Amino acid sequence: MRAADIIVKSLEAQGITRVYCVPGESYLALLDALYGGSIEVVICRHESGAGFMAVAEAKMTGKPAVFLVSRGPGATNGSIAIHVAEQDAVPVVCLIGQVSREERTRGAFQEVDYTQFLGSMCKGVFEVNEGAKMAEICARSFRLAAEGTPGPVVISLPEDMLNDEAGATVPAAYPLARPQHSPQQSSALQAMIDKAQRPIVVAGAGFRGPRGAAALALFAEAQRIPVAVTWKNQDIFDNASLLYAGHLGFGNPPKHREALAKSDLIIAAGTRLGDVASLNYTFPACPVPAQPLVHIYQDGGPIGRVYRTDLGIIADAVPLFEELSGNPRVVSSAREGWITDINGFIRGFQEFTPSDPQDGVNFGSVVLSIAAQAPKDSIVTTDAGNISTWVHRHWKMSPANLQLGGIAGAMGFGVPSAVAASMIAPQRTVLTFVGDGGILMTGQELATAIQYGAKPKIVLSDNGIYGTIRTHQEREYPGRVSGTDLHNPDFTAWGRSFGAHAVTISRGDDIDAKVKEALDHDGAVLIHVKSSREVLSAFTTLSALKK
The missing domain is CATH 3.40.50.970 (Thiamin diphosphate (ThDP)-binding fold, Pyr/PP domains)
Structure with a gap:
């Protein structure tokens, strides 16, 4: 098979059923390989649109999604989606056409060094100069995009390489290593929860999907802990629940911040705990939080990077919360009062007061x-x-x-x-x-x-x-x-x-x-x-x- 055919077979092996693209002459062979196959090619009107569609699909499924762009202007137009995928921790694979191998480093028409241009935004940038390595790099790229903190990976495709003979072997998807918590860590977390009177969970995108949302709800109810959700993740927890502690994003009013600050334990789970999720590094405070901090994330990189962390757990938070939801607690009146106070503020904050402005529709x-x-x-x-x-x-x-x-x-x-x-x-x-x-x-x-x-x-x-x-x-x-x-x-x-x-x-x-x-x-x-x-x-x- 040609390297272009190997790419298509590799996408199929990864379970890809749809790709988004704006076509370009730098990857005509790949478009040809996609012709008449099982993968739907969604033709978009701008590379940023194609990239955003891939980001949306990856957010929906939790699995890598793919978009294709041509060299130079196509890549620069699509780079906005690559940046979003990095900021949002979303697994996206971008295939970029490149000038031919003989033209590289000569400043050819629309030539860009994608390692330099996109390297700081990507988990990996691979330029494939030998068609025989195409299958290996595809499999590696999908694993890299999904492991640890998910993010974007770019594969640069010199146009002449796509016609290389590339063999017939297509690796199956590489299995992902999923870090798991230890019994000692779950016991330590439970002890900190039992000691606290006003704990709060700051829950992020790690709880996306039915299993994650169910684990979060069961844990919160069993342990009697309010849940604040991070920016753009309102859907992971029932906003009408008495345990809902609000949405952490831009514009949170001072009274909400004051209510959250009364907590005596922060459990940040499924989130990198960046600037927006932490209300611009004030909850928890940077670098030393006012409360004990537990940080649970599937990648050790963010844990302890910005904040002093009392208990860091490199693990998928969902199984840990499932385990602890089997330990229902009868908590103190102080804990129940904390739940009532913080949710009471949220219920008032959620209410909408209509107005009739004179210059248009509210x-x-x-x-x-x-x-x-x-x-x-x-x-x-x-x-x-x-x-x-x-x-x-x-x-x-x-x-x-x-x-x-x-x-x-x-x-x-x-x-x-x-x-x-x-x-x-x-x-x-x-x-x-x-x-x-x-x-x-x-x-x-x-x-x-x-x-x-x-x-x-x-x-x-x-x-x-x-x-x-x-x-x-x-x-x-x-x-x-x-x-x-x-x-x-x-x-x-x-x-x-x-x-x-x-x-x-x-x-x-x-x-x-x-x-x-x-x-x-x-x-x-x-x-x-x-x-x-x-x-x-x-x-x-x-x-x-x-x-």
């Missing part, structure tokens, strides 16, 4: 109407920006949902992630919340949705500004607006031009009726919300920032 009213009417197992994806704040604060998600959002904060994730999610789970309602900035970065992937029969519901907040940047601008440089105003097209007409059903929500409209129309439509939908600038986010208004 986007929060639309979000709440969708949350009330959408199926309880809806998949919810979010783009970067203020538009997601209403989802995080007011939508009471549960493990029946699936939430996909870019922890890295890259604009443009919303539409491609919803297209991929709808293709992977066509039986479920898929909603994405996106602003007028993000939608014009990757919204052209609506064409991909129509081409492949995907049915995302795109909820667009159109307020004519880069809202998050305006928030910071008004706070730091009040009254000096620079670089944040937008002139937008008619998004309703724009959505219809792709073949999507479009619903416009303007001030004074019956929001519930418009939302019902959109949700009832069996196809791709754009919900064009003519949003208020005044109501900038779920946390503040433009007027409040100017005071």
